[in-house]
Amino acid sequence: MLCSNCGVKDANFHYKHISGGQLTELHLCSDCAKELGYIKDSDAPFGLGSLFGDFLSSPKAPSQTALRCPQCSTSFDSVRRTGFLGCDKCYEVFSKPVESMLAKIQPSTVHKGKLSGADGKKIARDNTLKNLKEELKRAIIDEKYEQAAVLRDKIKELEAKEGENNG
Amino acid sequence: MAEWFKEHGEKDDVVLSTRIRLARNLKGIPFPNKMNADDAQRGIDLVEGALEEMNYTFTKVDLPSMSQAEKQKLVEERYISPNLASSSLPCAAYISEDQKVSIMINEEDHLRIQCIYAGFEEQKALELIGRVDDYLSEKLDYAMHEKYGYLTSCLTNVGTGMRISYMLHLSATVMSGAADSVFAAVAKLGATVRGMYGEGTKSAGNLFQISNQTTLGRSEAEIAASLGETLGSIISKERELRAKLSEKKGLILEDRIMRSYAIVRSARIMQSKEMMDRLSDVRFGIGLGIIDDADYTTLNDIMICASPAHISADFGIDGAVERDVKRAEMLREALNR
Numbered sequence: 001m002l003c004s005n006c007g008v009k010d011a012n013f014h015y016k017h018i019s020g021g022q023l024t025e026l027h028l029c030s031d032c033a034k035e036l037g038y039i040k041d042s043d044a045p046f047g048l049g050s051l052f053g054d055f056l057s058s059p060k061a062p063s064q065t066a067l068r069c070p071q072c073s074t075s076f077d078s079v080r081r082t083g084f085l086g087c088d089k090c091y092e093v094f095s096k097p098v099e100s101m102l103a104k105i106q107p108s109t110v111h112k113g114k115l116s117g118a119d120g121k122k123i124a125r126d127n128t129l130k131n132l133k134e135e136l137k138r139a140i141i142d143e144k145y146e147q148a149a150v151l152r153d154k155i156k157e158l159e160a161k162e163g164e165n166n167g
Numbered sequence: 168m169a170e171w172f173k174e175h176g177e178k179d180d181v182v183l184s185t186r187i188r189l190a191r192n193l194k195g196i197p198f199p200n201k202m203n204a205d206d207a208q209r210g211i212d213l214v215e216g217a218l219e220e221m222n223y224t225f226t227k228v229d230l231p232s233m234s235q236a237e238k239q240k241l242v243e244e245r246y247i248s249p250n251l252a253s254s255s256l257p258c259a260a261y262i263s264e265d266q267k268v269s270i271m272i273n274e275e276d277h278l279r280i281q282c283i284y285a286g287f288e289e290q291k292a293l294e295l296i297g298r299v300d301d302y303l304s305e306k307l308d309y310a311m312h313e314k315y316g317y318l319t320s321c322l323t324n325v326g327t328g329m330r331i332s333y334m335l336h337l338s339a340t341v342m343s344g345a346a347d348s349v350f351a352a353v354a355k356l357g358a359t360v361r362g363m364y365g366e367g368t369k370s371a372g373n374l375f376q377i378s379n380q381t382t383l384g385r386s387e388a389e390i391a392a393s394l395g396e397t398l399g400s401i402i403s404k405e406r407e408l409r410a411k412l413s414e415k416k417g418l419i420l421e422d423r424i425m426r427s428y429a430i431v432r433s434a435r436i437m438q439s440k441e442m443m444d445r446l447s448d449v450r451f452g453i454g455l456g457i458i459d460d461a462d463y464t465t466l467n468d469i470m471i472c473a474s475p476a477h478i479s480a481d482f483g484i485d486g487a488v489e490r491d492v493k494r495a496e497m498l499r500e501a502l503n504r
Contacts, residue, residue: 071195071197073201074201083322083323084198084321084322085198085318086197086198086201087195087196087198087201087310088312088318091312101322102315102383105323105381106322106325106326106381106382106383106384107357107381107383108383108384109383110315110383110384111312111314111316111317111326111327112326112384112385112389113316113326113327113329113386113390114297114327114386114387115316116300116301116305116309117305117308117309119194119311120309123313127313
């Protein structure tokens with residue numbers, strides 16, 4: 001059985017949770033179990049603590065944000081089962097399963113199309129800056145200093161524009 | 168301006184329509200699968216406010232006050248989806264004055280912007296829908312992600328949120344028994360084949376929709392170009408098979424086409440499915456030059472205007488048999504001019 005959080009590794013941690021008469025079952029790999037606060041570092045991966053963690057100690061309460069989206073209360077189990085998210089916030093909350101599910105159904109997980117509106121334009125600017133900075137790093141490593149100077153000026157110019165837009 | 172199906176388009180011997188839709192959502196509001204009636208109304212108000220200021224006029228379609236037949240009529244004309252017609256949430260649809268663009272609110276996503284043209288009109292459709300989307304993106308806070316682009320309720324639409332669909336008439340492909348192999352090849356090229364009205368619907372009259380399967384990782388232009396290429400091969404194959412069939416089975420084929428033409432021009436009772444099948448033959452006949460006193464636009468128009476919901480809504484006819492009688496009458500009128 002695959003981990004219901006990342007959908008990549010085998011689940012070796014099984015958790016049952018009863019709340020309001022509703023039984024929720026979770027099947028997690030040790031990394032996700034750790035990340036979501038079900039087990040402590042010292043418990044992982046196969047120590048007695050992880051098997052009896054629920055009973056022997058009182059592990060810190062699982063973080064609600066990881067189980068359910070705080071904005072629309074969609075559970076990650078339902079995301080995993082249906083491929084449907086409940087709101088824009090879900091994409092942050094369930095970032096790991098979303099990334100691995102997208103990798104399975106889409107040719108790439110990086111948007112290459114248009115970016116419109118204020119947010120879209122900001123994302124486009126940030127991406128350009130990031131790419132230019134990477135190019136600059138490479139140019140310096142390759143000792144292409146003339147090219148580096150051109151890139152540096154471009155970056156400065158873009159950052160100045162950004163400052164104007166924000167101010 | 169007339170509805171899209173009353174106009175001519177490019178490559179209309181095979182391509183009936185070009186439709187592009189963009190899925191867009193609003194920041195901070197639950198997606199339709201999670202929203203309550205208040206959220207849904209807030210979404211409608213926001214979009215309506217944005218559209219009011221636009222210098223491209225949209226008319227609101229008042230879905231809650233419409234009968235099921237009237238809503239279904241819009242489905243048959245492809246301005247709205249079957250999902251929207253049966254939605255229990257507050258939802259709305261807006262249609263542009265030139266009847267090329269429709270915007271559905273609270274379908275699977277907050278906004279489904281759609282553009283439709285008769286025939287093959289990829290560039291015109293991309294350009295027009297891009298303009299409407301650019302305008303709305305300045306007025307509305309779209310839900311966007313730095314890596315994934317436009318966020319949608321289903322992961323199959325994330326990124327560009329764009330689906331391009333071509334409605335195709337593939338009579339020779341079906342008649343030659345090549346449909347399965349052609350569709351399998353299409354699937355390998357990353358496109359999907361569906362029935363007439365979209366997902367989960369059946370094909371009728373040898374009509375199929377092909378569309379791009381994925382939405383993330385390629386730009387709008389790349390998606391359009393790749394689907395365009397696939398479309399090109401389907402069209403060539405269909406044309407090639409038409410020529411072959413006509414060469415091999417000339418008289419038998421001509422007989423079949425002319426029988427169908429005679430029936431749609433004379434019948435007194437005509438069921439919807441039979442109409443689709445007969446019109447498919449007539450369409451084939453026009454393509455082969457066997458029929459020269461009818462045209463594709465007339466067929467597109469009658470096919471939609473004689474659909475069940477159109478007859479129910481336009482003539483107040485509810486009984487199936489009375490509808491079939493009316494359909495036969497409409498066909499005689501349209502095709503005996």
